[in-house]
Amino acid sequence: MPTQEQIRASLEAVPVPGTMRSLVKMNLVKQITITDHKVDISLASAALADNAQQWLRERIQDAVKKIGIETVSVNFAGGTPKEINRVKNVIAIMSGKGGVGKSLVAGLSAIALRRHGFEVGILDADITGPSIPKMFGINTGVSGSDTGILPVSSKTGIELMSINLLLPGEEEAVIWRGPLIGRAITQFWEDVLWGNLDYLIVDLPPGTADAPLTVLQTLPVKGIIIVFTPQDLTAMIVKKAVNMARQMAKPILGVVENMSYLYVPEIDKKIEIFGKSRGEEMAHAAGAPLLGQLPIDPALARLCDEGNIENYSSETVAKLGESILKSAKLLSAKT
Numbered sequence: 334m335p336t337q338e339q340i341r342a343s344l345e346a347v348p349v350p351g352t353m354r355s356l357v358k359m360n361l362v363k364q365i366t367i368t369d370h371k372v373d374i375s376l377a378s379a380a381l382a383d384n385a386q387q388w389l390r391e392r393i394q395d396a397v398k399k400i401g402i403e404t405v406s407v408n409f410a411g412g413t414p415k416e417i418n419r420v421k422n423v424i425a426i427m428s429g430k431g432g433v434g435k436s437l438v439a440g441l442s443a444i445a446l447r448r449h450g451f452e453v454g455i456l457d458a459d460i461t462g463p464s465i466p467k468m469f470g471i472n473t474g475v476s477g478s479d480t481g482i483l484p485v486s487s488k489t490g491i492e493l494m495s496i497n498l499l500l501p502g503e504e505e506a507v508i509w510r511g512p513l514i515g516r517a518i519t520q521f522w523e524d525v526l527w528g529n530l531d532y533l534i535v536d537l538p539p540g541t542a543d544a545p546l547t548v549l550q551t552l553p554v555k556g557i558i559i560v561f562t563p564q565d566l567t568a569m570i571v572k573k574a575v576n577m578a579r580q581m582a583k584p585i586l587g588v589v590e591n592m593s594y595l596y597v598p599e600i601d602k603k604i605e606i607f608g609k610s611r612g613e614e615m616a617h618a619a620g621a622p623l624l625g626q627l628p629i630d631p632a633l634a635r636l637c638d639e640g641n642i643e644n645y646s647s648e649t650v651a652k653l654g655e656s657i658l659k660s661a662k663l664l665s666a667k668t
Contacts, residue, residue, distance in 0.1 A: 335400045337365045340372060343396045350385045351476040353486035356393075358452060359528030360417050363410060371404040372397055377412030380481030380526040414481040414526040420454075420533045422661060423552050424586065427578070428560045429570035431539035434591035434627070435560045436464045439536035440642050441627070442558070443491050445654025451531035454484060456521050457495035458548050459538040460514045461507050466497045470640025474498055482525045489643050494525050511543035518547050541577040549581040556586035556664055558624065558657070561615055563590060563607045571615045586660040587624035588615050589653070595629040603628075624656040625649060 335343075344362060345355045356362055356376065364375040374393060378386060390407040397405045426439040439455060447453045457465040466472065469487045475498045477483045484492040496517060497503050509517075527533060535552065538544045548554065559574045561567045571588065578585050590612040594603040606629065616623040627649055636645050 334367065334370070335402060337367065339400055340365050340367075340374075340397055340402070343400050344374075344393065347389065347392045347396050349381075349483065350388055351483045351485070352492065353490045354452075354492070354528060356389070357529075359526060360419055361528070363412070370402065371406065372402045373406045373408065375408050375410055377417050378409040378478075378480060379412045379414050379417050380477040380483045381409070382476070382478040385476075385478075412480075413524075415523045418527045418530075420527055420530045420553075422532045422555045423535060424532060424657070424661070425535045425537050425545075425548055425552075425554050425557045425583075426560060427537045427545065427557050427574050428539050429541070429573040430566075431462070433539075433560050433562045433570075435459075435539065436468065436536050437633075437637065438558065438560045438589050438591060438627070439534050440465060440468050440637075441645070441650050441653060442657055443532070443534045444489070444643055444645070445650050446532050446534075446657065447489055447491050448651075449654055449658065452490075452529060454492035454494070454527050454530050454533045456518075456525075456533055456535045457493070457497075458518045458521070458535050458544055460496050460509065460517050460544065462538065463495045463497040465493060465536055466495050467503065467640060468637045468642045469493060471498065472503065472640075477526075482520075484525055484527065487643060491643075492527060492530070494521050514544050515547040518544060519551050522552050541573055545577065546581075549577075549583055554583050556584045556661065558586050559588045559615075559619060559621075560591055561588065561611075562592045563605065563609065563611050565608065567611050567615060568618065571618055575619045584664055585619050585621040586664065587622045587656060588612070588619050589624050590615070590626045592629050593626035622656065622660060624660065625653040627653075 349359050361377045366373040394405045428435045443453045457463045484494045557578045561571050594605050612623045
């Protein structure tokens with residue numbers, strides 16, 4: 334007779350409709366009961382429409398029967414995403430102003446962590462200026478039910494949620510006041526079925542107003558990464574973000590300098606287009622490590638425009654992922 338562990342392993346092969354992740358990774362398996370040659374499986378129904386439940390019931394029965402179970406009963410119980418979600422680390426990507434590449438850093442951070450084998454999601458909290466779906470080539474709408482919303486999976490299995498996935502078209506403007514924006518962000522955290530995640534990257538809108546405040550007050554943010562560019566205005570902008578993080582008692586994991594330089598291979602030279610790097614200076618101001626210095630890379634810009642950011646590979650991105658993991662581990666050790 335197969336054990337519970339064997340049955341649970343068979344459920345790893347059953348994906349949740351609309352995602353690339355299994356029932357187990359989405360934390361929907363509530364209970365497995367074995368009696369004689371019968372197995373009763375209880376699942377949470379959060380965010381699953383009736384047709385999705387029926388599809389899962391059939392796939393589960395097929396998967397479990399393959400390991401020697403004659404009778405398989407599948408039942409769906411209640412449950413909300415807020416009750417089911419198990420997110421270990423929430424990391425917010427922040428900047429004091431717009432146009433510094435915060436969404437780019439959020440995307441590359443998620444990709445780097447995913448390449449290390451972690452389960453990763455991105456919550457796009459930039460409600461009025463969302464760009465995450467475009468970079469990942471996602472143009473399909475979300476699915477779900479009256480009990481929750483299912484995130485959309487990227488090509489490599491990163492879970493994504495953005496306001497653009499709920500709009501009729503990606504160019505549709507979101508003309509909302511602060512309270513509505515705050516409520517949308519809260520719903521993305523509480524009503525989206527993230528399941529089991531090692532890291533949830535939150536792409537904050539620029540500044541220190543309502544939306545970043547909502548995220549830092551509502552979500553269990555474990556650490557903040559501050560993004561900047563090497564212009565003279567940098568010091569003031571970074572310090573604003575640092576002061577907000579400190580006032581909200583949120584640790585700063587590190588800082589990332591974007592558009593740090595342009596590498597010209599023909600002459601094997603790095604050109605600092607926006608001025609001399611201020612990475613170490615800003616790391617000192619933040620009291621946190623310099624996690625990375627991202628170059629201006631036309632190949633990366635092209636991949637983002639094409640929706641293929643996950644195809645980008647460079648030593649810089651690999652080091653970024655390693656630096657984030659190192660900082661997160663150090664923070665965990667302190668807390």
